[in-house]
Amino acid sequence: MLERWAEKGPTAVRLTLVTASSDGLYSGMIPGLVAGEYTRDELVLDARVMAERAGARLEAGRVTEIDDDAALVFLENGTSLPYDLLSLDVGSTLAGIDDPGVREAVVPARPPDELLDRIGRLGDGSPVVVVGGGAAGIELAACLAARLRTRDRVGGGSNVTLVEGGARLLAGYQPSVASRVQHALEKRGVEVRLQSPVLGADATTVHLESGEAFPSALTVWATGSAPQPLLARTGLPVDRNGFLAVDPTLRVRGRERIFAAGDCASIEGEHVPKAGVHAVRQAPVLFHNLTASAGSRLVEYEPQDDFLTLLNLGDGTAIGTKWGHVAEGRWVRRLKDVIDRRFVRRFQA
Ligand SMILES: Cc1cc2nc3c(=O)[nH]c(=O)nc-3n(C[C@H](O)[C@H](O)[C@H](O)COP(=O)(O)OP(=O)(O)OC[C@H]3O[C@@H](n4cnc5c(N)ncnc54)[C@H](O)[C@@H]3O)c2cc1C
Structure with a gap:
């Protein structure tokens, strides 16, 4: 504006x-x-x-x-x-970040300063949990896994789990898109847990509504707006x-x-x-x-039914979807980078 x-x-x-x-x-x-x-x-x-x-x-x-x-x-x-x-x-x-005890136990991605600091202090192979299987949670899980894979090259795998309460990732997108995205995550070493509503978290553990609990050295909260x-x-x-x-x-x-x-x-x-x-x-x-609004006729916002979604998978590739079609690869990541950089430059000195 x-x-x-x-x-x-x-x-x-x-x-x-x-x-x-x-x-x-x-x-x-x-x-x-x-x-x-x-x-x-x-x-x-x-x-x-x-x-x-x-x-x-x-x-x-x-x-x-x-x-x-x-x-x-x-x-x-x-x-x-x-x-x-x-x-x-x-x-x-x-959603849920102001529930009792949650804000103290988890880290949001925005602003990212605390998250970056906590990543820097994570021990090799420490368990990381991302809560929320929407677009932000998916990108964060993939990018965390990529970061930890690179960093812990000597120490082993990334140990990132993405936990989602619903039956699939990316609610609101077509199921075929969601399963392609899930496959892309799993291929990159992210464990995806569906139908696992989270009850709460503390400094070392994520508790599911089912009673199950799993260890987490870093819990990233990406539960939606x-x-x-x-x-x-x-x-x-x-x-x-x-x-x-x-x-x-x-x-x-x-x-x-x-x-x-x-x-x-x-x-x-x-x-x-x-x-x-x-x-x-x-x-x-x-x-x-x-x-x-001083007097002339107002116009209306007409939301388009679909928009291009580009998810960064953190390893130089991305997965994108529009109108139910899915594309994945390095060129998708390059396209996202060009679009993002062009956007940000409009608001810089
Ligand atoms: C990790 C992550 C990745 C995302 N990636 C994408 C993506 O790739 N594509 C996409 O479409 N969406 C993405 N989103 C969603 C997107 O960030 C939001 O939809 C978008 O930022 C909403 O814009 P906004 O201007 O409404 O609010 P915001 O961007 O949240 O801006 C609100 C502003 O208001 C200020 N503010 C808040 N409260 C007050 C107050 N009381 N007084 C004064 N100032 C206040 C804040 O400081 C902030 O500057 C992502 C979200 C996250 C968390």
Whole structure:
């Protein structure tokens, strides 16, 4: 949205970007960072650079409350900001990570600093468990296995297990795609455990609902999106899963001056997966509707039924799928690298 604003944003509007992290990392390349294929700098989406280009004021801080009657957002540092129009694009958190004891026992992939540190301190052949068999969990398991295989060349195998509660990986994709991906993981030494809902974890063990427990020196949490606690605190309308309920123009239901996009928003009547692809594609619609909402006609976000999914397998290859077709190999990895690098460069100095 800031990129568009930099190109053709209205100069008479004062834009403020409030963000809790001024150098976010591009999640699509985090598995590659875990595999050791990129340096951290190569993933930086620089909010400072983007705010400057858009002529926006940057307010570094976390929003803790919103009072739409008073048209104020409140920040963690005790200050507040008034608004005429508000766009909430705060992303999501991980399902189950705030359950008792979980956050202390597991490591998320975003931000990746703790994960990278813990990988560095893992002993040779230590058991690693990735919880969640969606796209992120799959890439992380493959890339962790690749990293540990390379590092522990002398000490033996990678010992990575991917644990999924459902009957197959990649729910929402065709079963044939899921089994190709599972085969690709197993070929790379990742053990895949399906129908194994996780009850909880502690520092050394992952506990399944079945009562089974297995040792884990590092448990990576990749359970999919859940609403940030902030959303409930705002009192704004939410869907049955707790994400902000927006209409196809991305305007929050019944609120004239609040928009929401990306993972934190749920378009009523549409199933839009929580994926960066949709967040990025919503940006032009958000830009148009924020600038037009003074009066002209709003446009609607029309999610495409399918999008290209490219999963980094961490060993110089990737597996990709679209419209039920699957392709695997080095050229798929090169394609992902070109697309990712081109994307990130748009947001760097
Ligand atoms: C390991 C991993 C790999 C992934 N790979 C892909 C992929 O290849 N392709 C794909 O399509 N999707 C991928 N995803 C999903 C993708 O990351 C998300 O769908 C996408 O980031 C959502 O974008 P967003 O702008 O809605 O939220 P985010 O990218 O999460 O951005 C939200 C921003 O809001 C800030 N923020 C949050 N709360 C507050 C607050 N209270 N106050 C102020 N600022 C706040 C955050 O600091 C952050 O900068 C991946 C996810 C993970 C975890």
